[in-house]
Amino acid sequence: MKRRDFIAAGGIAVASALFAPHLFATTKGKPLKILALVFDDYETLDLHGPVEMLGHMSHVQIQLVGAKSIIRSYQGPKVLTDISIEQVTPCDLLIVPGGIGTRTLVEDSELLSWLQAQEKVSKKVFSICTGSALLAKAGILDGVNATTNKMAYQWVTSLSQRVHWQPSARWVDEGKFLTSSGVSAGTDAALFYVRQLNGDEEARRIERLTEYHWNDDSTNDPYAVEV
Amino acid sequence: MKRRDFIAAGGIAVASALFAPHLFATTKGKPLKILALVFDDYETLDLHGPVEMLGHMSHVQIQLVGAKSIIRSYQGPKVLTDISIEQVTPCDLLIVPGGIGTRTLVEDSELLSWLQAQEKVSKKVFSICTGSALLAKAGILDGVNATTNKMAYQWVTSLSQRVHWQPSARWVDEGKFLTSSGVSAGTDAALFYVRQLNGDEEARRIERLTEYHWNDDSTNDPYAVEV
Secondary structure, eight states, X not given: OHHHHHHHHHHHHHHGGGSOGGGGGXXXXXXXXXXXXXXXTBOHHHHHHHHHHHTTSSSEEEEEEESSSEEEBTTSOEEEOSEETTSOOOEEEEEEOOSTTHHHHTTOHHHHHHHHHHHHTEEEEEEOTTHHHHHHHTTTTTTOEEOOOSSSHHHHHHTOSSSEEXXXXXXXXXXXXXXXXXXXXXXXXXXXXXXXXXXHHHHHHHHHHTXXXXXXXXXXXXXXXXX | OHHHHHHHHHHHHHHGGGSOGGGGGTTSSOOEEEEEEOOTTBOHHHXXXXXXXXXXXXXXXXXXXXXXXXXXXXXXXXXXOSEETTSOOOEEEEEEOOSTTHHHHTTOHHHHHHHHHHHHXXXXXXXXXXXXXXXXXXXXXXXXEEOOOSTTHHHHHHTOSSSEEOSXXXXXXXXXXXXXXXXXXXXHHHHHHHHHHHOHHHHHHHHHHTTOOOOOOTTOOTTOOOO
């Protein structure tokens, strides 16, 4: 991909250590396919924090999926979807952000049915913030250790008694399911996924590239709740 | 705005301390008008980190401005612009993100002319990452203390000798101009702007609401460069 050759070339000029040689191999093989659900009043950083970190992996394709073509974030700016929820699309990672929009979506049977079908063709499912409310209502997290937004903990956990909710965790990884705490926790969990997939060196490269301070310890939850 | 009443109501149920009474006053007076420039291959978090934090202020309108209607981020997802750069739009804050797209835009005379005109009708200008390269090339930062992406420091600072570039600063605030370091530094600088505008309590409310760990000290720059 020309665009990536360009950033790689730019990288050599300005920060060679950050742009590893594998960036030049991005046209080989199939890309890692990432799908992210979007809906009106999704929380901006729930989606774009993970997109930022995951999008710097060397060979990745990130697409947005939703019930309509134009989706408005809670903060205002609009995104364009690439795929409709009228279909399911096999992918390596399905991202489910949260936001105030989930308050009504937990009653949306069309969306919950799509989630149930899409989960079956997704290698891993990653929820951020109250995105876990949608997974819980769809029964996808039954019997799974999971966490959620600590500011909305009471509401989310009230939606399903069958999920093993964790009141203290920046994120919880259970093989197929990665669930993070509120908003910015998704960015930390995304770097955990990069490390899980490509190793610590790749995660640190992206941390430096984005001048980020990664909370890399899932047990370090500054917003843990008492239960 | 009904949407905000909704989140305020939800807030009362789940985290009343976070949703201050002023949220209920959002229909009174004129909103704080924020404009954010977008262009192909803009860096996702440069834009959406600040949008996340600023969008939680009690009475704000955030719109995207660009040279065309559909803009693709470096990471892939597309946003829709609200306003064209064929016009200038008076605003309280103009956000200029960075990204690999700036490498070609620094030679785009139409965009640089728009920036010069738009700056004159913007109360404050806030650049993130290599967004400062565009402001520097447009001469907007002449004689101003400013900072930029530390991973692209050599390239950005080579574009103008008239800017007083700061090699160690998470962000630099000089009245009209707020310039941040790379990518995630913009999120910290955005919370600084919230504090400057509405006080520390409001900034801390948004920090907690987003379960964020705010680097609130502009002199604490983990990515400072030697010059």
